[in-house]
Amino acid sequence: METVLALLVGVFFMSAIYLILSRRTVRILIGVVILGNAVNLLIFTAGRLTVAVPPVIPTDLPTVAGTVANPLPQALILTAIVISFSLFAFLLILSYRAFQELGTDDVDEMRDAEPAERRLPPMEY
Amino acid sequence: MIVEPLAAVDWLVIAPVALPLAGGALCLVLRSRGALQAKLTILIMGLLVLLNAGLFGKVATDGPMIMAMGNWLPPFAIVFAVDILGALLALTTAVVGLVGAIYASADIDIGRRRFGFYTFYLLLITGVSGAFLTGDIFNLYVWFEVLLIASFGLLILGGERAQLDGAVKYGVLNLLATTFFLIAVGLLYGLVGTLNMADIALSLQTLSPEAPIAAITVLFFVAFAMKAAAFPLNFWLPAAYHTPRIVVAAVFAGLLTKVGVYALLRVFVMLLPASHVDLSTVILWVGVLTMFVGAFGALAQTEVRRLLGFVVIGGIGNMLVGIAIGSEGALAGTVFYAVHSILVMTALYFAAGGMERIAGSSSLHSASGLYRADPMFAALFLVLAFAVSGLPPFSGFWPKVMLVRASVAADVGWAAGAILFTGLLTTIAMARIWLLAFWREATQEAPIRVANVDGDNRSAWLGPIAILAAIIFVLGVLPEGIMSASLAGAEALLDPASYVETVLGEGGR
Numbered sequence: 001m002e003t004v005l006a007l008l009v010g011v012f013f014m015s016a017i018y019l020i021l022s023r024r025t026v027r028i029l030i031g032v033v034i035l036g037n038a039v040n041l042l043i044f045t046a047g048r049l050t051v052a053v054p055p056v057i058p059t060d061l062p063t064v065a066g067t068v069a070n071p072l073p074q075a076l077i078l079t080a081i082v083i084s085f086s087l088f089a090f091l092l093i094l095s096y097r098a099f100q101e102l103g104t105d106d107v108d109e110m111r112d113a114e115p116a117e118r119r120l121p122p123m124e125y
Numbered sequence: 126m127i128v129e130p131l132a133a134v135d136w137l138v139i140a141p142v143a144l145p146l147a148g149g150a151l152c153l154v155l156r157s158r159g160a161l162q163a164k165l166t167i168l169i170m171g172l173l174v175l176l177n178a179g180l181f182g183k184v185a186t187d188g189p190m191i192m193a194m195g196n197w198l199p200p201f202a203i204v205f206a207v208d209i210l211g212a213l214l215a216l217t218t219a220v221v222g223l224v225g226a227i228y229a230s231a232d233i234d235i236g237r238r239r240f241g242f243y244t245f246y247l248l249l250i251t252g253v254s255g256a257f258l259t260g261d262i263f264n265l266y267v268w269f270e271v272l273l274i275a276s277f278g279l280l281i282l283g284g285e286r287a288q289l290d291g292a293v294k295y296g297v298l299n300l301l302a303t304t305f306f307l308i309a310v311g312l313l314y315g316l317v318g319t320l321n322m323a324d325i326a327l328s329l330q331t332l333s334p335e336a337p338i339a340a341i342t343v344l345f346f347v348a349f350a351m352k353a354a355a356f357p358l359n360f361w362l363p364a365a366y367h368t369p370r371i372v373v374a375a376v377f378a379g380l381l382t383k384v385g386v387y388a389l390l391r392v393f394v395m396l397l398p399a400s401h402v403d404l405s406t407v408i409l410w411v412g413v414l415t416m417f418v419g420a421f422g423a424l425a426q427t428e429v430r431r432l433l434g435f436v437v438i439g440g441i442g443n444m445l446v447g448i449a450i451g452s453e454g455a456l457a458g459t460v461f462y463a464v465h466s467i468l469v470m471t472a473l474y475f476a477a478g479g480m481e482r483i484a485g486s487s488s489l490h491s492a493s494g495l496y497r498a499d500p501m502f503a504a505l506f507l508v509l510a511f512a513v514s515g516l517p518p519f520s521g522f523w524p525k526v527m528l529v530r531a532s533v534a535a536d537v538g539w540a541a542g543a544i545l546f547t548g549l550l551t552t553i554a555m556a557r558i559w560l561l562a563f564w565r566e567a568t569q570e571a572p573i574r575v576a577n578v579d580g581d582n583r584s585a586w587l588g589p590i591a592i593l594a595a596i597i598f599v600l601g602v603l604p605e606g607i608m609s610a611s612l613a614g615a616e617a618l619l620d621p622a623s624y625v626e627t628v629l630g631e632g633g634r
Binding site (some may be wrong): 020025028029032035036039042043045046047048072073076079080083084086087090091094095097098101102107110111112113114 | 263267270273274277281284286287288289290291292293294296297300301304307308310311312314315316320363364365367368
């Protein structure tokens with residue numbers, strides 16, 4: 001099972017990096033969202049895959065009985081999902097707004113912050 | 126479980142995070158009351174400076190402090206753990222946040238206030254303080270994201286074309302950097318099964334040598350180098366930092382890259398000392414190249430705000446050299462340099478804002494005659510220019526001395542040469558600003574607007590520069606206090622025994 005998940009994570013990373021290397025913001029963003037999912041799967045796999053009971057303490061016992069599943073990776077993934085989802089939503093709207101204002105979704109053509117033409121300052125000083 | 130109630134003084138650990146967070150929420154409630162928000166933010170930041178000073182004093186005398194969330198004992202609880210390094214940087218953050226809030230009261234118009242400038246601003250301070258004070262590596266990621274989200278909001282406030290363009294690049298690259306950080310955290314968790322920094326430091330010492338720690342180290346390095354804008358991952362910074370309002374650019378330039386440097390110090394030097402030694406040559410080269418990119422980039426710019434972006438990068442190079450050498454003196458130099466850089470870069474961006482106010486532009490083509498228009502401002506700029514170039518008697522001198530001495534002691538004299546040479550190039554870049562913008566007679570293009578700069582406004586933008594210049598001067602003339610604090614911070618990083626003991630109790634678990 002770990003091997004399958006590890007391969008899946010690899011495929012996700014591959015596709016994400018391919019998309020992020022693109023020049024179009026929408027493709028980059030799809031890459032970012034796939035990357036986020038790849039990382040979530042990676043944390044899930046890194047937390048060990050076990051067939052075990054949920055980490056709940058029975059009322060008649062002072063501690064958990066037997067092997068329990070590790071809840072921490074799920075807590076981490078939940079946090080990461082919330083954060084990456086909200087940032088993705090923000091970036092999606094940002095790139096739409098940038099497309100409206102700048103008239104392009106090609107990052108090479110977005111030159112407002114870094115204009116290509118430059119004048120030299122006066123040299124006589 | 127911890128059962129006895131906390132002493133009042135222990136709440137200082139969480140105060141630098143809780144206070145601005147509450148303030149941000151309050152500013153959101155008072156969304157339509159712009160003037161009130163401005164006053165409230167200044168009040169909160171002033172209080173924060175006092176609290177941080179108290180925290181710093183307590184940590185300096187009594188050693189590291191912790192606070193465990195939900196009263197569960199570490200390593201199971203999420204902890205806030207403050208050592209002298211974190212306390213020093215959090216104090217500097219609060220000082221910069223306070224002067225930024227004062228500057229903002231004159232700089233931020235009603236529209237931006239209504240769109241939540243102050244909320245974002247306080248959340249940014251929350252995120253930065255949280256990153257400096259947390260003792261849990263996953264929470265370090267969360268605080269990175271908090272400050273990232275707040276910085277997005279600040280960066281695009283106003284929605285100008287250049288801002289949107291810069292924000293796309295800033296946003297995507299910084300999100301990638303934090304994702305790399307998360308990958309490294311996930312893999313490290315898989316390896317050692319804990320997220321508590323003190324516990325990681327202990328567990329890694331007993332790890333088998335075959336463990337795949339090198340890949341994790343490199344991922345951490347890429348993530349933090351991207352955050353710190355180190356070469357070759359620096360391209361988002363000059364694209365984005367000159368586009369927002371000047372107070373936003375100033376606080377960004379002061380704080381955000383230094384969070385990356387802090388994370389490098391904490392994770393590399395304290396948690397991964399063995400891999401840090403393996404990677405030190407790479408870090409050294411990255412540092413030297415970053416210095417050169419910063420210096421040459423600064424020389425090539427004709428727009429002061431863009432020029433300052435490259436000066437920020439040059440400073441990061443100096444700090445990386447200190448991290449690469451990794452001796453106590455070098456690390457202390459890095460810490461001192463970080464504090465100096467937070468103060469001086471913020472002040473320089475404020476000065477660029479002042480140039481725009483008086484001369485109508487921060488371009489070296491048209492800005493001119495500033496010395497005649499405002500000699501006081503020109504004198505303050507000269508202080509900052511000297512400080513950022515590393516010339517005595519200002520704060521930039523001492524960290525450079527420490528770094529140069531440490532490089533020579535570590536047999537990498539060429540790195541010392543690079544520090545001095547790029548320092549010279551930075552001096553030339555700053556001298557260009559001085560000659561063209563301040564010393565040159567006012568040109569036809571320059572609409573000197575002295576008449577527009579009225580009295581109360583003037584103190585609101587010149588005051589913050591003066592405060593920071595005064596601190597920079599004091600740090601330059603009386604460096605002993607901060608130097609011993611930096612040395613103590615470096616010592617604690619190299620030998621985290623007392624930190625580990627404070628977090629985990631006597632003798633580890």
